Amino acid sequence: MSIVSADISPFFLTGPNAAARRRLLLVSWHFAPAQTAGALRWQKMSRYAAERGWAIDVITLAPSSLRLADQSSLAELPAGVRLFGVPKRQVWEERLEDRASQFRRWLVPSSTPDRIPDSISPARTAPETESLAPEEIRWRWTTRDLIRAWTAYLEFRRDGAWAARVTALGRELGARTRYDAVMSSGPPHLAHSAARRIGEHVGVPVVLDFRDPFALVRRLPAPIASPLWFALARRHERPAVARARLITVTTDALRAALERIYPEARDKIVTVTNGCDDEQITEDGRRERFVIAYAGALYLDRDPTSFFRAAAATVRAMQLRPAEFGIDFIGHTERYGGARLQDLAAAERLEPFVRVIPQVPRTEALRLMSSASMLLNLPQDSPYAIPSKVFEYMLFDAWLLVLADRGTPTELLLRDTGAHIVAPTDVAGIGAAIRLCMERFRRGERPARISLQERFTRRYQAGLFLDALDRAVFGRTAP
Secondary structure, eight states: OBOOOBTTBOSEEOOOOTTOOEEEEEEESSOTTBOSHHHHHHHHHHHHHHHTTEEEEEEEEOGGGOSSBOGGGGGGOOTTEEEEEEOOOOOHHHHHHHHHHHHHHHHSTTSOOOOOOSSOOTTSOOSSOSEEOGGGOOOOOOHHHHHHHHHHHHHHHHHHHHHHHHHHHHHHHHHHSOOSEEEEEESSTHHHHHHHHHHHHHTOOEEEEESSOSTTOSOEEGGGOOHHHHHHHHHHHHHHHHHOSEEEESOHHHHHHHHHHOGGGGGGEEEOOOOBOOOOOOOOOOOOSEEEEEEEEOOTTOOOHHHHHHHHHHHHHHTOOTTTEEEEEEEEOSEETTEEHHHHHHHTTOGGGEEEEOOOOHHHHHHHHHTOSEEEEOOOOOTTOOOHHHHHHTTSSSEEEEEOOTTSHHHHHHTTTTOEEEOTTOHHHHHHHHHHHHHHHHTTOOOOOOOOOGGGBHHHHHHHHHHHHHHHHHSSOOO
């Protein structure tokens, strides 16, 4: 393995794959060495693609633009992978906005800058509410609505500028390399626009992977919650869907929704969920303390309030002490809804029990989760998505506490698996699940991981995708 640096050269490449008979160009903002959940899907899938004879070129966000990188993830990539980076840059509208903000601060020194953040990070807080559902987003022509429309425009403008640079790079690569297909994975979903343009220029089939919905997204961060956002999403989604030879989604619910909107695409949409990986985890030793762990980010609708109330009631009812019971939040979890997580815990008198652990490398996060007796999945108001952490939790010998309504993709996935699935607002039910497991823990019982059905594994889901890819590109499944 080696690392090189040049505009048209990969910033990272593995050794050649002697078995490779075909080559795929993947466009994905999230990929190794990024530590995001979105990076993990195709970082892990690439292993199974290599086994099927695919070499993969990836155009992703340049490492220089990453906030946090896990260089060890590069070592997991199979032979035949080349990574090309495209940096994130400011567009002229942002530079103009920065200058206007500087002028205002000079003119009125005591004023508080009111510029909307240039990126929606899980660690940031919204001034009023974390997110809004589509039915809550309407034109009212207030100052706030105009600011949200401007911020929504800026998001598409930034992503579009990145996608344009990706398109130029992809066309150049296509002139030098013979590809059998070009694929995109989003969000950010303007990766699909780049893949569409590259595919048209190079003359190869286009494959779209919707890790989450695009125009059908259920919630938007408040700073971009504008009808303009949905209009722009539909404008970019429709031509990408029309051009695609194959479209993969992560739930049957999203597949059905897309089929209703694009009936002409019905035969080319397939479901490929995320999956549980067969990886080695260094466990954290004996569990003498009952710990509930949440790993990920607190944003949009991942509201911990009901969980805190239930945990507080359990602490009082069972007279628990911090030496025997604790709650770990791992990742971008410092704040939610404008408040510090520790303040939310303190409001329920839980602060001595709660530990907030900033984002750490994935290997360390896995080790921390391995020490938990219960793993928590907070609510997600989406009828079309399953949090990828649910599959990750399946790696561990732990009870699963999943806050999800009946009939949602997450509940359907885990129904009859032994997971404790409770409605997000059912404080009594959440408390009952915690108490039940705590009582079992006190009796000396220890949890066992959910029985892994084959369909839950990444290998199985990768097989579904690669079979569909072969049919879409070559008209048959490879032997």
